[in-house]
């Protein structure tokens with residue numbers, strides 16, 4: 231392919247052998263965007279001073295590609311073994327759930343999350359279990375911590391195994407050297423931003439470096455059939471630091487979520503070439519490490535000895551899993567000016583909307599001059615609209631000093647006119663509530679027995695069209 235020579239450029243300098251000096255290219259070190267010319271601020275991500283001159287791209291030589299002997303001949307599909315592509319369980323049940331069965335040899339997983347929430351702990355557990363399974367060794371490459379720091383943590387977790395290898399390394403070439411020596415079936419790189427290579431430009435941790443390191447590790451993983459996990463640190467705004475660009479290079483992208491003040495951790499599938507991408511795994515951090523929570527529902531509830539006003543239970547969907555979750559609300563005293571609305575684990579905009587609707591539609595409630603606090607229990611974050619009805623009932627219950635029935639669950643989105651709107655997965659939500667012993671449920675019209683005809687055993691399900699009838703039913707249930 232020949233590019234047209236810009237007018238006036240051809241006579242500038244004589245060129246030898248037809249080769250042309252490549253034009254400089256520019257790239258944002260934060261997001262990987264390539265602006266056509268240098269700019270002080272990246273038009274893509276808005277970062278200042280992040281655009282640098284990138285290494286010149288390959289120059290098109292104009293030579294014709296000639297045929298060469300392939301390393302392996304093409305074979306009929308029926309003769310190709312499917313075994314290497316089968317997932318191998320990590321024996322960490324909640325991680326296997328998100329991965330869709332386990333780690334696939336040769337597949338590369340990016341585990342992204344904020345620093346210090348427990349990614350390394352989880353992966354050390356995975357490496358230990360892999361080693362224990364005894365087929366191939368596992369190798370943890372730590373660019374963040376020294377080997378003795380990692381060993382200390384492994385000791386606390388009881389994760390010492392002779393087939394679990396450890397190396398502190400920040401150079402890609404040396405990492406490959408370790409791969410040659412250990413021949414692991416599982417490689418964990420913690421984190422990909424700390425590994426650098428002399429073959430690429432840019433600072434360690436920058437887009438160019440991280441992309442080069444990842445591309446090399448991906449091709450080695452494929453070539454040698456090594457299941458690989460790359461840890462990627464995420465910046466405050468939720469980007470895998472720089473490497474949004476990594477997401478298309480790897481097979482699986484998982485987000486590790488959790489708050490330092492709570493012991494709950496979620497691993498959320500974002501992309502999965504081998505299975506469903508909307509799964510969520512639940513974990514609990516503790517002194518001795520991290521454990522899978524196969525049945526987390528009860529964690530997000532308080533068990534009261536007698537009914538208390540200001541609380542209502544809903545069933546939230548995390549991925550494809552239903553979690554029975556309690557919402558609590560406290561209505562404070564009357565304050566002059568604009569009173570505070572404080573949320574924890576809920577969406578503050580949705581709370582403000584629900585409060586405004588309650589104020590308009592429920593005559594006996596005055597909220598506009600009172601402080602309102604609303605929270606979930608157990609550190610879970612519920613931002614889906616399906617929790618609106620429970621938030622509304624918790625606030626109304628607090629404001630009217632009316633305790634709801636302790637085994638009532640409310641599911642539904644609340645609209646601006648106070649109508650209760652349909653939400654998805656109602657049968658699954660109801661089944662989960664029934665499993666935990668809930669006997670009453672309020673659901674949107676058309677989502678209950680009238681459409682599905684299915685009501686879990688021992689449960690009474692009412693379809694409610696608006697907030698007012700939801701409150702009436704809630705009051706009637708409490709009297710039973």
Ligand SMILES: [Zn+2]
Nearest residue numbers: 258261272275
């Ligand atoms: Zn940018």
